[in-house]
Amino acid sequence: MAEKRFIDAIHDALHEEMARDERVIVLGEDVGRKGGVFGVTEGLYEQFGEARVLDTPLAESMIIGVSIGMAVGGLIPVPEIQFADFIHPAFDQIVSEAARLRYRSCNDFGCPMTIRVPFGGGVHGALYHSQSIEAFYAHVPGLKVVVPYTPADAKGLLKSAIRDPDPVLYLEHKKMYRMVRGEVPAAGDHTVPIGPAVVRRTGRDLSIFAYGLMVHEALQAATVLSAEGIEADVVDVRTLRPLDTQTILGSVQRTSRALIVHEDNRFGGFGAEIAATIAEEGFRYLDAPPTRLCGPDVPAVPFSPPLEDWFMVDAEKIAAAARRLVAY
């Protein structure tokens, strides 16, 4: 075991996969010589050269489109979108092409591509550098969507994504890069399967479902709640699609109360999928309505630090929502 920062775990996964398989290609804006805006790809260009670490022009639809072409051509591209907010020009390529290739070619083609996407607020990025985008893509059959929280998962899920035969959106919350640290198995080939959720903390009084940065906040909230005698089960969903409904329902069965937390705004957000699953398949376990705590329904995260603070879901808000749910 070695303690790693979240960002290092991602970097290490890229490094190991590039060393392991020479078909793996990293591409994006300033991922090469500059090492990426956040420094995630630092050193890869020097080690693997410009044929495998490609600085591209500024055009996201092109970055994803050519990655899909590379994938069908037998390479394993790992494109980086600098900030999730910039991915939208590539929506068409991802949804209309990447997600459908296997289906429409009757399995003759696949699209083994992992799109790395830094997302999320809390870093004063303002209107165009703070967005959460998981709901758009989790909606699409043919895509997989993962959102790691621990450095070990960051590494293991990225390695699994790169080896996966299908397109994976790998969402990394940028606030966690240098903030979250954790043990990562140092030896061997550490992978984490895409799919299973994990229970980070067990409790009997309510279940909190979260992913990415929100797991961090949920665990802090759970500590506070515990001191008040409320024991929360915290489930790190970590793969949004395919969704591990079994672990989710198992938790609700233990606690009878479900609080679903995400930073993305509420309306049509991913939490609705979890809530609907619980309502449909776990109704008999419930003592209270499945409840969501999400970012507010505004079109973007505003800049001003107090406004951003009000926008962000944090441990305090989670604890308050948990108290209300337990008192229901």
Place this chain on the structure above:
Amino acid sequence: MPERLVVNTAVLLDGYRKMVLVRRFEEHAERSFRRGKIGGYLHLYTGQEAVATGVLAAAREDDVVFTGYRDHAHALLRGTDPNKVMAELYGKRTGVCRGKGGSMHLIDVARAFYGGYGIVGGHLPLAVGAAYALRAHGTDRVCLCFLGDGAMNTGAFHEAANLAGLWGREGLCPVVFIVENNQYGMGTSVPRASANPDLASRFDAYAIPRERCDGMDLEVVYEAARRIVAEVRRGGRPHAVEAVTYRFAAHGAADLFQPYRTKDEIETWRKRDPILLAEQRLRAAGLLDDAQAAEIAAWADRTVADAAAFADSSPPPPPEDLLTDVYGTPAGGEAAPRAPSEG
């Protein structure tokens, strides 16, 4: 390049004053960033002052302006109160967007500054549509659309330029594209990002008349813009100008690591600092002496210091501002905003 120009002295002197103000504003903003008073991302215009100053001096106050996220200068030159610009950078209630936008997203509709946009290239189709709307309303206003060299590689650029060229045939698209070629898009130089690094020539594909000018020379920029804006106003046809310039600052104030360029390169360009060039010319023409230069610098410093003091002492936005302005009032309807479920 044109011959030695005879620009009216008022333009040169006024432009010089404005460039000094913009420079000092940016320098102060950077200090405030280092001191933690400005959070997030901060992109400075240092080195490129002659471009926006020259173009906007040649335009009318009611001409519409769009730009990218390196937008402080454009707002200031449009006449937005420096206090309100600085307060926006500080995220305060008194900011020009009440703190919602911050550095990259200034908008001042009252001054026809239609905004700085954070999605590179995202504003280009908007500018073409806005230009069309100006003609549709029968006005002779034009739309000034600033963009970076990096933005020219987006699909949005090519889609927008094509339509501008088409509509231009009918005189329906009075837009001026001002490419601020500062040699880099973030850490990627123009030759590493553009298959054809002759950026101006890329407008040929869309039948948009184009030229290139020295973006470090205020007089040159002004003269080119004056001619082009008059032509676009008259004919309703798009034109493009590539202003060759350089950013002295890092891409963003937080990007201290700049492995993609050398100190020597920066120093070479600094010899053509637009403010220095203007100052030399003014002095040579006997229009500026030490005392006047000092007076201008002092005025700029005072203005900027006042703006920073204003920003510092302004209140933050109240929580309810987070939730306002999501929807407008339907025409003829009550003020009740539509619920999202009906959206």
